[in-house]
Amino acid sequence: xxxSLPDDYRPVLRTLLRYAIAMAVFGLLIGIAFQESAHKLPxxxxxxxxxxxxxxxLALVHGHVFTLGVxxxxxxxxxxxxxxRCGGRPVGPRALSWLTRGFxxxxxxxxxxxxxxxxxxxLAVRHGQHDMAAVDAAFLGGLAAVRYGVYxxxxxxxxxxxxxxxxxxxxxxxxxxHEGATADG
Numbered sequence: 001x002x003x004s005l006p007d008d009y010r011p012v013l014r015t016l017l018r019y020a021i022a023m024a025v026f027g028l029l030i031g032i033a034f035q036e037s038a039h040k041l042p043x044x045x046x047x048x049x050x051x052x053x054x055x056x057x058l059a060l061v062h063g064h065v066f067t068l069g070v071x072x073x074x075x076x077x078x079x080x081x082x083x084x085r086c087g088g089r090p091v092g093p094r095a096l097s098w099l100t101r102g103f104x105x106x107x108x109x110x111x112x113x114x115x116x117x118x119x120x121x122x123l124a125v126r127h128g129q130h131d132m133a134a135v136d137a138a139f140l141g142g143l144a145a146v147r148y149g150v151y152x153x154x155x156x157x158x159x160x161x162x163x164x165x166x167x168x169x170x171x172x173x174x175x176x177x178h179e180g181a182t183a184d185g
Contacts, residue, residue: 058115064110091168106157110158
């Protein structure tokens with residue numbers, strides 16, 4: 001690749017790669033923590049169906065860490081490079097900022113929320129609460145408005161910031177028809 005990277009790309013690519021590496025390590029640790037935590041809930045304390053309901057939310061965190069925290073940032077870094085390689089214009093610094101200062105923190109918050117909920121459910125069942133409706137209702141202090149507000153802010157923030165970046169990436173790939181005019185491809 002003879003084309004040099006735009007100056008704005010270098011810190012963004014480093015951030016995406018460092019984020020992915022940190023999340024990979026975090027994901028491995030979460031996998032170990034899940035295995036150890038699941039062993040502390042014996043089937044004698046929770047029947048098979050309840051056992052599955054208690055450990056499944058925590059089990060899903062591992063996969064979400066690797067998807068949201070490792071694979072997606074690496075794919076976005078690759079998309080930035082491929083966009084340049086196939087003749088697209090560089091994505092502007094504002095769109096790059098939406099990615100690194102918006103999407104990445106919201107993705108981390110999503111994972112932390114899922115981790116918190118997973119341990120909340122597991123610990124409630126370990127401590128004798130077998131009514132999953134009551135466990136679910138007690139999450140985040142039993143305040144439904146807080147719960148839905150937290151979910152809404154985090155997930156909407158993650159979706160909007162990623163959407164803004166993806167639209168900017170799409171626009172950077174417009175085909176050049178002739179000097180000064182473009183058409184979406």
